[in-house]
Amino acid sequence: MSGIMYLARSSDPKVLEKAESGGAVTSLLRFLLETGKVDGVVTAKARNGNRYAGVPVLITEPEELIDSAGSLHCSIPNIPRFVKEYLDGAMKMKLAVVGKPCDIRALIELQKREQIDLDNLILIGLNCTGTISPTTAKQMFIDEFKVNPNEVIREDIDEGKLLVMLEDGTTKSLDLMKLEEKGYGRRENCRRCEINIPIFADLACGKWGTEDEEERATFIEACSDKGRLLVEEAIERGFITAERPDKKSIKKREEKDNAEKELAELWKERDFKPILDLDLSKRLEYWLNEFNKCIKCYGCRDACPICFCDHCLLEASRGFLEGGEIPPDTVFPLTRLAHVADSCVNCGQCQDACPMDLPLSKLFSLLNARLNEVFGYMPGIDVDQKQPLSAVIMEELQVEDTFLDISSINKALQSKSSKRD
Amino acid sequence: MKTEQVEKRGSAKTHEDIFEPKIIAFLCNWCSYAGADLAGTSRIQYSPIVHSVRVSCSSRVDPTYVIKALMMGADGVLIAGCHPGECHYKSGNLLTRRRFMMLKTLLETIGIEPDRLRLEWISASEANKFASVVDDFVKQIKKLGPNEMGEQ
Numbered sequence A: 001m002s003g004i005m006y007l008a009r010s011s012d013p014k015v016l017e018k019a020e021s022g023g024a025v026t027s028l029l030r031f032l033l034e035t036g037k038v039d040g041v042v043t044a045k046a047r048n049g050n051r052y053a054g055v056p057v058l059i060t061e062p063e064e065l066i067d068s069a070g071s072l073h074c075s076i077p078n079i080p081r082f083v084k085e086y087l088d089g090a091m092k093m094k095l096a097v098v099g100k101p102c103d104i105r106a107l108i109e110l111q112k113r114e115q116i117d118l119d120n121l122i123l124i125g126l127n128c129t130g131t132i133s134p135t136t137a138k139q140m141f142i143d144e145f146k147v148n149p150n151e152v153i154r155e156d157i158d159e160g161k162l163l164v165m166l167e168d169g170t171t172k173s174l175d176l177m178k179l180e181e182k183g184y185g186r187r188e189n190c191r192r193c194e195i196n197i198p199i200f201a202d203l204a205c206g207k208w209g210t211e212d213e214e215e216r217a218t219f220i221e222a223c224s225d226k227g228r229l230l231v232e233e234a235i236e237r238g239f240i241t242a243e244r245p246d247k248k249s250i251k252k253r254e255e256k257d258n259a260e261k262e263l264a265e266l267w268k269e270r271d272f273k274p275i276l277d278l279d280l281s282k283r284l285e286y287w288l289n290e291f292n293k294c295i296k297c298y299g300c301r302d303a304c305p306i307c308f309c310d311h312c313l314l315e316a317s318r319g320f321l322e323g324g325e326i327p328p329d330t331v332f333p334l335t336r337l338a339h340v341a342d343s344c345v346n347c348g349q350c351q352d353a354c355p356m357d358l359p360l361s362k363l364f365s366l367l368n369a370r371l372n373e374v375f376g377y378m379p380g381i382d383v384d385q386k387q388p389l390s391a392v393i394m395e396e397l398q399v400e401d402t403f404l405d406i407s408s409i410n411k412a413l414q415s416k417s418s419k420r421d
Numbered sequence B: 001m002k003t004e005q006v007e008k009r010g011s012a013k014t015h016e017d018i019f020e021p022k023i024i025a026f027l028c029n030w031c032s033y034a035g036a037d038l039a040g041t042s043r044i045q046y047s048p049i050v051h052s053v054r055v056s057c058s059s060r061v062d063p064t065y066v067i068k069a070l071m072m073g074a075d076g077v078l079i080a081g082c083h084p085g086e087c088h089y090k091s092g093n094l095l096t097r098r099r100f101m102m103l104k105t106l107l108e109t110i111g112i113e114p115d116r117l118r119l120e121w122i123s124a125s126e127a128n129k130f131a132s133v134v135d136d137f138v139k140q141i142k143k144l145g146p147n148e149m150g151e152q
């Protein structure tokens, strides 16, 4: 089911000037703040103007919104963790949160674990085809683009090209696949990510589908009633203008999405296959070698939005693991794997946090992909679908097998409910 | 060290009967543990190399206990609980089953034979089933050979 779609533009010329597309997101946020519908906006902002150090921020003054306009492709702010840790999970305030698909998915998973209050949140998702780790980005701009990273004022990824724009107005673009083959380009998890349009947010916003417009526009899909009302009211109050996209524009958006999905499948194959081709004993050796590099800094756990426990089993005080032992027992990474892999949203924060460069997101998303098949569960998409390791359905009481065939149980359930209708 | 390992494994394979697998069994107090007890008192013969851990419900077994056992060198892990519909906590064993499904996939992904882990439903009266499950599991583990983790 698809939501109502709009081609929208900000009514504020100042916003339009700075925005990459139609500036509609900035103006929607302004509308929310000015009318008091939210207490604050959570989004990413370059810290002290540094594009490589984007951080999550809470904005409460409409005037400050303009500084956060435009995307940061070379920063990796941890939006869900910020909402949960520092804003008390929005338990006591109303917030609009702007995020990439993986940020939104993590928030939905946190809601399932009652760590945030989704009723207090308006989720504004942005289309995303990937982000670049800040250190890789700077090196790549120097080595490959031959530009000074500090002079870059905008990046964009489109149609297989990475484009940068410099202070002096010049642009340069290079083939993304070629860059990635050399080890530059997007983060590994982003290459493998097949979710580009966050239709599980209240609004899914982006540029795709606006290419043929004479004036730049933002393509918005309102995916919930909350989202639709927001757009309608903002139009009514004059913050944005909007029209319906035509078929061509909708198709264009779909095509771009599909092309990225196909590419993601290729990357998955490329990254996962060599591991799965190893025989078991070699595979174990590979992972043990990696685990051996761990210095037990807890960075992965502290960055992972799904690791939410107040009293983590991996703390020495829990008596499960020896304190001060480095590298830690193999149980250390594997416990986290067992606890979160079913719900991993492939955000890559664990791997970014790891000082020893363990291929953590590769491990977690590989297992997650396999578990998706076992459980028919895609994390972070549907808030009503409970995580597979803590929810059971009563039909399972009738099954003796020790390994469930979940897809056939679901099929039986579906045919039962359709007979009832 | 490598060659020694290979040798050890090789020799274990040719002398299946010499290899005495270490097997950890997590047994639910309400059913399988009682089943094991009954097997004992009824003098039903079963392999003595199983170390039992009594748990209050099969769902008490955090997935990481299984991992820890295997990482410490156990050759096989058996979890046994009440039949579906008979768990004292209603759906504890259903959760166990889902964790088991996750663990099998996890083990295979990191390179440990998933067959080293087994889940069975054994009620308090099924002493014979307990004995045959244990014997069968021991046979299966002997075929797999020793867990590499135990050799490090």
Ligand code: SF4
Pocket (backbone or CB within 6 Å): A189, A303, A304, A305, A306, A307, A340, A343, A344, A345, A346, A347, A348, A349, A350, A351, A360, A361, A364
């Ligand atoms: S395991 Fe890593 S990739 Fe998965 S949700 Fe946690 S931080 Fe993100």
Ligand code: SF4
Pocket (backbone or CB within 6 Å): A301, A306, A307, A308, A309, A311, A312, A313, A314, A335, A336, A339, A340
């Ligand atoms: S590793 Fe497990 S116990 Fe620790 S925070 Fe993550 S989910 Fe919780």
Ligand code: SF4
Pocket (backbone or CB within 6 Å): A293, A294, A295, A296, A297, A298, A299, A300, A301, A333, A350, A353, A354, A355, A356, A357, A358, A360
């Ligand atoms: S971030 Fe890396 S080094 Fe730190 S605890 Fe996690 S795996 Fe180990």
Ligand code: FES
Pocket (backbone or CB within 6 Å): B028, B029, B030, B031, B056, B057, B058, B059, B080, B081, B082, B086, B087, B088, B089, B092, B093
């Ligand atoms: S009480 Fe036996 S499995 Fe739950």
